[in-house]
Amino acid sequence: MSEKIEKMIRSTRDLPSTHLLGTGTPMCAGCGGLEALNGIYDILGEKTVFVNAAGCMTLLSVYPFTPFRGSWLYTAMASAPAGAQGIRDALDILLEQKRITTDDDLEVVVLTGDGAAYGMGLSATSGAMERNLDFIYVCYDNEGYGNTGQQYSGATPHAAKTATSRGFAGFRGYKKDLFSIWAAHNPAYVATVIGAEPLDLAKKIEKLRGMKGPRMIIALSPCPTGWDFDPRETVHIGQLALKSGIWPLKEYIDGKVTHTKVPRKRVPVEDYLSLQGRFRHLFEPTRNEKLLDEIQARVDSYWEKIEQDEAEK
Amino acid sequence: MKRTLLTGNAAAAWGARLANVDYIPSFPITPQTEIIESLSEWIDNGEMPGRLVTLESEHSMITAAGSAAATGIRTFSATSSQGLLYGMEMLYTVSGWRAPFVLVNVSRGLSSPITLEPDHNDIFAARDCGFLQIHCASCQEILDSILIAYRLGEDARVRLPVIVNMDGFYLSFTREPVVIPDEESAREFVGNFDPENIHFSASAPESQAVAVLGGGPYSYFRYETHLAAMNGLAAYEEIAEEFGQRFGRSHSAVESYCADDADYLFVMLGSFATKAKEAVDRLRVCGWSIGLVRPRLVRPFPASQLQHLLADRKGIAVIDQNISMGMGGVLHSELATALYGQSGKQPILASFIGALGGRDIAIEEFFEIAEVIKQAASSGVTPPPRLLYTREELREIRKLQAVARAERDELNNNSGHKKGEAQ
Numbered sequence: 001m002s003e004k005i006e007k008m009i010r011s012t013r014d015l016p017s018t019h020l021l022g023t024g025t026p027m028c029a030g031c032g033g034l035e036a037l038n039g040i041y042d043i044l045g046e047k048t049v050f051v052n053a054a055g056c057m058t059l060l061s062v063y064p065f066t067p068f069r070g071s072w073l074y075t076a077m078a079s080a081p082a083g084a085q086g087i088r089d090a091l092d093i094l095l096e097q098k099r100i101t102t103d104d105d106l107e108v109v110v111l112t113g114d115g116a117a118y119g120m121g122l123s124a125t126s127g128a129m130e131r132n133l134d135f136i137y138v139c140y141d142n143e144g145y146g147n148t149g150q151q152y153s154g155a156t157p158h159a160a161k162t163a164t165s166r167g168f169a170g171f172r173g174y175k176k177d178l179f180s181i182w183a184a185h186n187p188a189y190v191a192t193v194i195g196a197e198p199l200d201l202a203k204k205i206e207k208l209r210g211m212k213g214p215r216m217i218i219a220l221s222p223c224p225t226g227w228d229f230d231p232r233e234t235v236h237i238g239q240l241a242l243k244s245g246i247w248p249l250k251e252y253i254d255g256k257v258t259h260t261k262v263p264r265k266r267v268p269v270e271d272y273l274s275l276q277g278r279f280r281h282l283f284e285p286t287r288n289e290k291l292l293d294e295i296q297a298r299v300d301s302y303w304e305k306i307e308q309d310e311a312e313k
Numbered sequence: 314m315k316r317t318l319l320t321g322n323a324a325a326a327w328g329a330r331l332a333n334v335d336y337i338p339s340f341p342i343t344p345q346t347e348i349i350e351s352l353s354e355w356i357d358n359g360e361m362p363g364r365l366v367t368l369e370s371e372h373s374m375i376t377a378a379g380s381a382a383a384t385g386i387r388t389f390s391a392t393s394s395q396g397l398l399y400g401m402e403m404l405y406t407v408s409g410w411r412a413p414f415v416l417v418n419v420s421r422g423l424s425s426p427i428t429l430e431p432d433h434n435d436i437f438a439a440r441d442c443g444f445l446q447i448h449c450a451s452c453q454e455i456l457d458s459i460l461i462a463y464r465l466g467e468d469a470r471v472r473l474p475v476i477v478n479m480d481g482f483y484l485s486f487t488r489e490p491v492v493i494p495d496e497e498s499a500r501e502f503v504g505n506f507d508p509e510n511i512h513f514s515a516s517a518p519e520s521q522a523v524a525v526l527g528g529g530p531y532s533y534f535r536y537e538t539h540l541a542a543m544n545g546l547a548a549y550e551e552i553a554e555e556f557g558q559r560f561g562r563s564h565s566a567v568e569s570y571c572a573d574d575a576d577y578l579f580v581m582l583g584s585f586a587t588k589a590k591e592a593v594d595r596l597r598v599c600g601w602s603i604g605l606v607r608p609r610l611v612r613p614f615p616a617s618q619l620q621h622l623l624a625d626r627k628g629i630a631v632i633d634q635n636i637s638m639g640m641g642g643v644l645h646s647e648l649a650t651a652l653y654g655q656s657g658k659q660p661i662l663a664s665f666i667g668a669l670g671g672r673d674i675a676i677e678e679f680f681e682i683a684e685v686i687k688q689a690a691s692s693g694v695t696p697p698p699r700l701l702y703t704r705e706e707l708r709e710i711r712k713l714q715a716v717a718r719a720e721r722d723e724l725n726n727n728s729g730h731k732k733g734e735a736q
């Protein structure tokens with residue numbers, strides 16, 4: 001299946017030149033989440049119903065406007081996957097009873113932030129995967145509760161300053177490994193993506209389109225408002241997240257994790273961190289070498305393990 | 314048609330089966346579980362079509378029920394107590410989706426302290442959520458009310474989800490003779506769900522439940538939901554009338570028993586009203602002019618029917634099976650609201666709270682209540698709200714407290730000893 005798809009999108013030239021999602025949404029300028037959603041929606045297209053949880057993207061559809069050409073249902077913060085369950089089951093029942101034709105069938109897509117995905121909605125997501133629900137989950141991960149003013153969430157990285165971690169060391173906890181938590185459910189597909197790498201993103205969405213069952217996507221979403229950087233840096237910061245190895249691009253299929261883009265010569269993490277106000281306290285007034293080293297060491301040990309695993313193959 | 318002995322839970326399962334439901338999102342909780350177990354068994358055995366899915370919580374269950382209904386299929390679900398409250402955010406949310414389905418609630422007291430036995434604080438916590446509410450007093454009524462509820466919720470004037478409420482244990486686990494209508498006449502009565510514009514479909518994209526900006530649009534949609542619920546009053550009358558003609562059982566919005574000529578009335582909800590009926594019979598033997606009024610429909614609130622029924626009485630005792638902390642009985646204050654400002658002489662409206670967590674109301678207590686309102690009527694002074702509790706019960710709780718104290722002392726003494734030894 002993927003062979004055929006990879007033939008379809010091989011280079012950036014195969015990517016659509018205009019976006020399907022309407023413009024003029026109330027998302028912030030330079031929103032990395034919207035950037036990722038644009039890429040995703042271009043491929044998923046309008047035969048979709050987006051089931052949304054409370055977050056920034058809830059404001060995409062404000063009565064009477066929507067940028068989507070397909071359908072939309074806003075649920076609540078914790079239960080978008082359950083909303084998807086009801087719709088998927090209902091569509092299946094309507095198809096079974098021949099009350100609709102397959103032409104009217106829809107791909108059901110959950111759209112939530114990290115706060116919902118890593119925290120409040122995790123139980124509903126786990127349930128949907130355990131029931132092998134045929135759906136797509138898109139988590140735009142801006143590493144905090146963005147809509148309420150960027151308080152720390154289960155996705156906030158170590159040392160980041162947020163509205164609820166303003167101390168000299170920033171956030172004391174560590175970013176939760178949602179990819180592994182999801183993969184432990186053995187769903188059809190799990191992948192990380194980022195808007196700044198549109199080809200990798202497009203290939204992955206194209207691939208999951210041809211699959212059935214739970215297909216799970218985490219898109220790291222540079223957030224000018226919450227991370228405190230100039231909106232024009234969104235793509236640059238996204239690329240640095242990849243080059244520094246902070247955000248590994250990978251996918252999980254059939255029990256196997258594959259890295260889809262391995263940064264062979266990684267740039268220091270501080271190249272990524274120093275562009276963002278949420279990490280400024282690591283550099284000013286004095287460099288916090290200890291914390292910087294700790295963050296670098298975690299990234300290094302992640303990739304050492306990956307490289308080791310690859311060498312053993 | 315067949316007459317048989319059914320528990321309230323089995324009657325509820327039959328109601329869903331006869332309403333030809335397509336989809337049942339579920340989650341177990343005592344004393345409701347038998348409903349979903351029965352439905353699951355029928356579906357597994359091929360005795361009924363439909364699909365049952367167990368979600369991982371009631372919050373998800375209500376979400377899935379709402380989103381399935383919003384896709385245009387007939388949906389049923391059931392819960393109780395903690396489950397109803399766990400799903401509370403979604404009760405408010407999905408009613409605004411204006412997609413009808415039926416939810417059975419088996420009333421059970423709320424934690425804390427945790428208990429399994431019934432009262433109405435769970436269902437009254439959902440009072441303002443936008444679901445309509447039908448309260449049942451018998452197993453037959455449960456089955457019938459589910460059929461009526463589908464007609465009511467799906468009515469084009471209404472388009473709202475409906476809760477059918479029964480008392481845990483007293484109805485859920487009590488077998489009563491129930492007439493099960495035959496499939497054909499039940500289906501003829503309920504009809505097919507015509508979702509009209511309620512759907513998710515590729516050829517007709519739809520945004521549902523979108524955000525609004527500002528109080529203007531928000532108020533508009535909230536008012537619309539309220540007015541739709543109010544439309545339920547007329548719709549209910551028509552549907553119940555048709556039900557009566559077809560099946561020979563009448564389920565008016567408000568039941569009245571020996572009330573026509575009565576000077577005094579008990580007002581109660583649900584199955585405990587059966588106890589009040591017995592008290593009415595016994596009091597009438599002793600020459601009392603007394604009756605019972607039992608609202609079946611609680612949302613929309615049948616205010617004008619109640620105003621009419623309660624007018625020109627001497628005294629009314631509202632016996633609430635719920636307690637709003639710091640306020641008192643909820644039904645009492647709803648009736649006070651309905652009666653306030655009516656012309657003519659107003660009856661004494663006295664508040665009694667009882668039967669919390671399945672506590673019985675003994676026949677003697679009804680006699681006492683009757684006496685209290687009679688005296689109030691002659692003195693013209695409304696008595697303060699009464700929390701029903703007997704001296705015997707107080708003695709029992711004092712005993713338990715004494716045991717608890719003794720046990721704690723014992724524990725303290727022992728651990729004191731040990732500490733002493735270690736030193």
Ligand SMILES: Cc1ncc(C[n+]2csc(CCOP(=O)(O)OP(=O)(O)O)c2C)c(N)n1
Binds near residue numbers: 055057076117145146
């Ligand atoms: C039950 C509940 N609790 C809290 C909120 C308030 N709230 C709305 S959006 C939001 C943040 C969601 O964070 P995330 O999922 O990361 O999405 P983002 O805002 O970053 O887009 C919160 C806490 C809510 N809507 N519902």
Ligand code: SF4
Binds near residue numbers: 056147222
């Ligand atoms: S706060 Fe961040 S995630 Fe939310 S809309 Fe703005 S840029 Fe996007």
